Amino acid sequence: MPRKFRQAYWDEPLLKELGRPGRLGMLAPSDPKVLRRFNDPSSLVPASMRRTSLALPELSELQVLRHFNRLSQMNFSVELGMYPLGSCTMKYNPKVSEMIAGSDGMKHAHPLQPPETVQGLLSILYELERSLSEIAGMSRFSLSTAAGAQGEFAGVLMIRKYLGQHGGADRDEILVPDSAHGTNPASAAMAGFKVVKVPSDATGQVRASSVKELASEKTAGMMFTVPNTLGLFESEVVEVCDAVHRAGGLMYYDGANMNALLGKVRPGDMGFDIVHLNLHKTFATPHGGGGPGAGPVGVTRKLAKYLPVPVVSSKKGKYFLDYGLKDSIGPLKGFVGNSAILLRAYVYIRLLGSAGLSNVSSLAVLAANYLWKSLDPEAFPVSHAKDLRRKHEAVVSVSGDLPGGAMTVAKAILDYGMHAPTVYFPLIVSEALMIEPTESEPLEMLDEYAEAMNTIYASMKAGALGPVPKNTSVGKVDEVKASHPMTLRVHW
Numbered sequence: 287m288p289r290k291f292r293q294a295y296w297d298e299p300l301l302k303e304l305g306r307p308g309r310l311g312m313l314a315p316s317d318p319k320v321l322r323r324f325n326d327p328s329s330l331v332p333a334s335m336r337r338t339s340l341a342l343p344e345l346s347e348l349q350v351l352r353h354f355n356r357l358s359q360m361n362f363s364v365e366l367g368m369y370p371l372g373s374c375t376m377k378y379n380p381k382v383s384e385m386i387a388g389s390d391g392m393k394h395a396h397p398l399q400p401p402e403t404v405q406g407l408l409s410i411l412y413e414l415e416r417s418l419s420e421i422a423g424m425s426r427f428s429l430s431t432a433a434g435a436q437g438e439f440a441g442v443l444m445i446r447k448y449l450g451q452h453g454g455a456d457r458d459e460i461l462v463p464d465s466a467h468g469t470n471p472a473s474a475a476m477a478g479f480k481v482v483k484v485p486s487d488a489t490g491q492v493r494a495s496s497v498k499e500l501a502s503e504k505t506a507g508m509m510f511t512v513p514n515t516l517g518l519f520e521s522e523v524v525e526v527c528d529a530v531h532r533a534g535g536l537m538y539y540d541g542a543n544m545n546a547l548l549g550k551v552r553p554g555d556m557g558f559d560i561v562h563l564n565l566h567k568t569f570a571t572p573h574g575g576g577g578p579g580a581g582p583v584g585v586t587r588k589l590a591k592y593l594p595v596p597v598v599s600s601k602k603g604k605y606f607l608d609y610g611l612k613d614s615i616g617p618l619k620g621f622v623g624n625s626a627i628l629l630r631a632y633v634y635i636r637l638l639g640s641a642g643l644s645n646v647s648s649l650a651v652l653a654a655n656y657l658w659k660s661l662d663p664e665a666f667p668v669s670h671a672k673d674l675r676r677k678h679e680a681v682v683s684v685s686g687d688l689p690g691g692a693m694t695v696a697k698a699i700l701d702y703g704m705h706a707p708t709v710y711f712p713l714i715v716s717e718a719l720m721i722e723p724t725e726s727e728p729l730e731m732l733d734e735y736a737e738a739m740n741t742i743y744a745s746m747k748a749g750a751l752g753p754v755p756k757n758t759s760v761g762k763v764d765e766v767k768a769s770h771p772m773t774l775r776v777h778w
């Protein structure tokens with residue numbers, strides 16, 4: 287196919303060039319008056335409402351179909367190729383959940399409907415809340431928060447309110463490890479706390495001794511991610527929780543990495559007081575383009591009355607959205623949150639059951655270690671704890687001083703029809719690639735991914751890679767311009 291025509295499917299000016307006056311993408315109506323309007327599509331919008339003429343291309347149905355199909359192929363998803371974006375847990379979202387979430391009952395439910403007309407949905411949300419509490423070892427969850435970050439924010443607000451009522455109003459510090467995700471310090475700061483950085487040791491873990499040194503009468507709590515962002519289980523987690531509790535603070539569990547621990551160990555049993563779970567990571571709900579997600583937040587019994595409202599409650603066998611928590615931090619999101627996402631998580635949990643969920647974590651951990659060990663260790667060394675097994679993900683560096691480093695590897699792998707790992711995170715690893723294959727990938731895909739990574743590195747080292755990516759519909763974007771378009775003005 288000539289390039290001009292291939293490109294035309296996504297290039298608007300060329301698409302217009304392909305148009306021919308009078309060409310139609312539909313059966314023409316026989317009434318000449320109506321036909322005139324179809325021949326001049328811009329006449330469909332009254333002239334008074336138009337600033338410029340519409341100049342729509344006149345194309346056949348097939349041409350339009352090709353255009354939109356082509357556009358859909360310019361996107362990438364786990365349904366097209368491997369997507370090992372570390373920390374994001376881009377696992378396969380089962381189609382049965384989509385079908386149920388798209389059912390008529392769900393589509394037509396309205397949050398202002400009288401509760402007696404949505405008892406089915408409310409009972410599901412109630413059961414989901416019970417399941418999450420069981421999985422995390424918490425007493426109660428609020429489902430409404432829309433992402434992990436919002437769960438964190440709810441968590442630190444609850445810490446502030448609880449301490450305010452228990453003689454700790456002047457505690458204004460939250461401890462956050464240096465390996466933490468950026469949302470942790472951001473949430474703490476947004477809730478008005480000072481962030482105290484806890485250094486990881488040479489193995490990439492937080493030591494209880496460092497926490498003891500930093501914890502004081504100013505400590506309100508600590509936000510802790512287990513396994514941490516290096517994919518390592520924090521071996522002193524119980525002692526760390528103990529140290530913060532002894533200092534009078536509360537422990538917040540960042541559950542973004544819970545995919546490693548389902549059915550193995552529960553945050554509540556490790557000593558945490560508050561937990562968020564990213565349903566879009568662990569419970570196979572769509573991430574969406576920045577949302578809608580769901581990051582329910584759970585707490586132990588003593589904190590239950592502080593949860594964001596509404597929670598789903600049951601009285602005499604009837605379910606309802608309960609806004610009556612005495613000391614709630616208030617609502618953070620409309621109604622019960624993203625109910626269709628919550629429903630998908632419920633389906634996933636019910637589909638797998640407890641044995642299935644535990645198996646998810648076993649397979650996710652096995653896949654991560656297998657992939658990590660299949661990478662050339664000279665090309666992709668690890669900065670921390672070479673001899674320790676990883677949990678759900680592994681973080682490697684790109685060896686040597688090769689131009690482009692981690693970013694070049696990430697762009698080059700796109701040419702293989704596979705997504706890049708997360709780059710440059712966590713910040714404590716230079717030229718970091720954070721790889722999380724999840725339990726969804728078959729063995730052959732893991733082999734293919736490792737082989738591609740090793741081949742890319744060999745080409746980079748030989749100076750033979752050239753500009754990448756070559757085969758994607760959009761080439762390498764200017765990342766600086768993408769987020770900060772520069773508008774220069776001269777002021778005299």
Ligand SMILES: Cc1ncc(COP(=O)(O)O)c(C=O)c1O
Nearest residue numbers: 373433434435467469540542564
């Ligand atoms: C460790 C960790 N904590 C928190 C978050 C924030 O979660 P969300 O993106 O759902 O707001 C992420 C997201 O990637 C994460 O990886």
